[in-house]
Amino acid sequence: MSVDLRVVKTRERLHESLIALLKEMPLEKIKISVLCQRAQINRGTFYLHYESIDALFADFFEQIIADLREAYLEPLRTKSPLKIKELDPKTVRIFHHIKKYESFYRIVFSKNVPLAYYYMLLEQITLNLQQNTKATHVDNDYFIAYQANAIIGLALQWAQRDFQETAEELSEILVKILRSKSE
CATH class of the missing domain: 1.10.357 (Tetracycline Repressor; domain 2)
Incomplete structure (x- = not known):
């Protein structure tokens, strides 16, 4: 079964963006909209992968x-x-x-x-x-x-x-x- 490279790249961007935001604020203050903006993805894409910031973390x-x-x-x-x-x-x-x-x-x-x-x-x-x-x-x-x-x-x-x-x-x-x- 092959792995979709787009999925891998999106998750990597989300992880990197999460780390960048964690340097600035605690996990519970991170908003999905801010994370998506940082990762340069839309909210719909985020929800295709995760149901919440906690699930991403x-x-x-x-x-x-x-x-x-x-x-x-x-x-x-x-x-x-x-x-x-x-x-x-x-x-x-x-x-x-x-x-x-x-x-x-x-x-x-x-x-x-x-x-x-x-x-x-x-x-x-x-x-x-x-x-x-x-x-x-x-x-x-x-x-x-x-x-x-x-x-x-x-x-x-x-x-x-x-x-x-x-x-x-x-x-x-x-x-x-x-x-x-x-x-």
Whole structure:
């Protein structure tokens, strides 16, 4: 089944316009008419794809989370169970994901947006960890919370440094941190 390129392009324009507007105002203040004007489409076209701004955001967020899930699972594809001493930084793809969606993460990590975006991201990272973390000698909920916040902490620091380092450098940093914790 072939994908209609016009549909793909329209959705991309809507996602880009949504991100641009989220830099200016919270999600609940974005109007369909303003979004359509920014995306250079008419309201009818918008309604062919989405029923509301919330549905557009949910679709975009799901696209980001699906990519995040894939990035998180990448090191597990080569070695399962994963051993920190054998972890190859080249298989760590989470920072490549963040770089790919940098404009979204700049919004999530900015001080001007509601914490709801941050918590949505934290929830998804936590779900990924829950599905792929074995029980430890520590209460698993706390262990997973620690790991999820550590990943977000690195990403947040990277954003505060204006994404100066490459995704590869961040992967190296993460592996060094993990190895130093396991020694």
